[in-house]
Amino acid sequence: MYPITLNIENRKCVIIGGGKIGYFKARPLLDAGADVTVVSPDICEEFRLLEREGGIRVSLKEVEEADYREAFLIIVATNSEEVNERVYRNASSSQLVNVISNHELGNFHIPATLNRGMLSISVSTNGASPALSKKIRNDLGDVYDESYEEYLEFLFEARMIIKKSLLTNEEKSKLLKESIADIYKHSTKERYRFLARLLPVEAEFK
Structure with missing residues (x-):
């Protein structure tokens, strides 16, 4: 894996899955200025609030290839391995795809990130232990405070x-x-x- 920082301002990003895991992935995308669409038959209350505020678009439906065909970045956060794998297989090789539940699928990982204004510190174990990444990030938060x-x-x-x-x-x-x-x-x-x-x-x- 090669770590980079992406400018995703105004880029189309699609989150497949309406649960809280998807919501927590949506927040940093919105903070970075991305154009976020959520596709899921149902969404959590946090997503509903974001939709009411106009922060995201929501398609309350089962995902189809057309829903993410034009996306720059796709985050797959459903509890269906069949759906997760199908989305990954159907995505273009030029698209960025992250499958939350299976780090062997997809072509990028999302690191645990600490933000302090213009300072961003990201920690990744390349999928080996997301829990350790979060622990290290939290430890760094005590050193690099507000x-x-x-x-x-x-x-x-x-x-x-x-x-x-x-x-x-x-x-x-x-x-x-x-x-x-x-x-x-x-x-x-x-x-x-x-x-x-x-x-x-x-x-x-x-």
Whole structure:
């Protein structure tokens, strides 16, 4: 397996199966801006709420090949092995397919992911133990807590200023390395001081 990060904004993603497992897979897709359709004879209350809010489209029916023929990404989350395998076999080789109940089917896995604003940390055991992936993700959550959201915003702002400057590559590299020093992770005051030092640099390209 080769880990990548996908831009799925406005891409058609189909979830086959209306239970809570499918719902938990839908949320990250929606957060990433995907166009999500759920196909299932019945759906859980969480999906009903999402549909009422206009977040997803729902087809209350047994799945047919036409339901996912144009999908960029397919997540199969039913309790029927026959349905799961049929969807996988009928999908195009150019489509991304994940079968929740059988990691030997499909062509990608969904890692356990920790999100802190612009920071995303994904953990995968390549299907060997999803439970361990989740445990490691939760352990990482204690290390990389909510404070990293503001910290990443600071790093992003500093990086944009430095990259656009007329400094030499060596000078840029030095400042970028300095920006990730622990002092800036824990002190808002020090972040402001660092950004203030960059003001003359920012003025160079205005």
